[in-house]
Amino acid sequence: MPKLPSGLANWNSLAQTLGDDCLRISSYNLHRCIGRDGQQDAARVAKVIDELGCNVIGLQEVDNRFDGGHASLQLDYLAERTGMEAIAGHTMVRHEGNYGNGLLTRHPVLNVRQHDFSYRTREPRGALDVEVDVAGVAVRVIVTHLGLRPAERRFQVNRLLKLLHDAPMAQPVVVLGDINEWLPLGRPLRWMNGMFGRAPAERSFPAWAPLFALDRVWVRPRHNLLAFTTHRSAVTRQASDHLPVKALIATGMPGRTKG
Template structure:
């Protein structure tokens, strides 16, 4: 008869130990909660009409977000600075641009900065008739092994334009395996505008703090929506003195969790 040795080697791997250690490693790498900001930087021209990308960088340093969606970003050209390149260097973040207006003299549009690697990006053309070109920047971000899809946009000034643009965006959101964050300047002045009603129907009602104009905000032009909706846990406006001067919009800050 063979006797069983009931002593246990402290270094031995017991059933389930490997799984437990893998789970602990995964928990240690969880990026949540994640802070996301959407910010219309007005070409980095402040309320004093001075071009000052350093002031935008200072506001971003105050916020200390993980992902930053920007609108009205100068992206270079013979007559324009590359503000995105400046901000990427100042923050040390990964960056990607979504050009909506392009000429040899000036590139302009949306952008995303991310503490985590941006593994893919796509441009969504939201131009409407003869109105100013508009678009969305659709970026996949690898947050420590957790993929997050961030769509940064700046919608048009007419109601009909915004309605069509929202429909185009919603048509692109069929990614059930990946959470989606839609952020940007929606240019929706009316609380019950049809574009907003459509977004509420697709996502759900979310807080909408006032962000424009920055000195004394009276409109909630900047918005954040998350799918699944339960992952959005907090929305606030960054209202420091620096933020009130750096742009005509205040940054909108959201926190999402697992």
């Protein structure tokens, strides 16, 4: 089995051998489906989701609004195009529509919670907290998008860690999203790595010339994380200002593989 420098197995080769008890999951900041060309094109984003080969997609900057009679219901559209179930985690609710996080899943949904991480007068932020059934195992997936200022991120990560402090250690937990943190020694990253183990970092922003590893996936227990990569293709470099990242995660149900 080929290995990456991080010690994680190669995503593509491993994905072909693992069974349905392995969680294939992605985090993707859609940037309201506005691409490098300045055009809002949800169909282009749907092509990216098809390319990913994942059964759960955590989304950020999803725009569901009615503007002058024109509907831009991105989450519903993407669910219909990809054949997945959509869960909304809006952080802004306005008369013209909603904006924020979202989740697409092919796994059955067991529970949905939403958490407010808003900080003072800054842009509202939150976390979408969803339990999905992966081959009989309840996996908790938390999708978030942290703030632009350091004080915001410290506040929001503290809220997140308190939220998970009493979570059962036996239950697999995945935290993913755009964390807006580019300093490896920044406190939010150190705090998250302290609870979950160090998350792999691959540059994902900006999509056309990636410099910063803003999009992350943390897994508890850490050894359940089997592979992680940034998904690069011609369409991902055009569809949003972020590249999607994806991971393969064991769910604690040994003995199931294809073939």
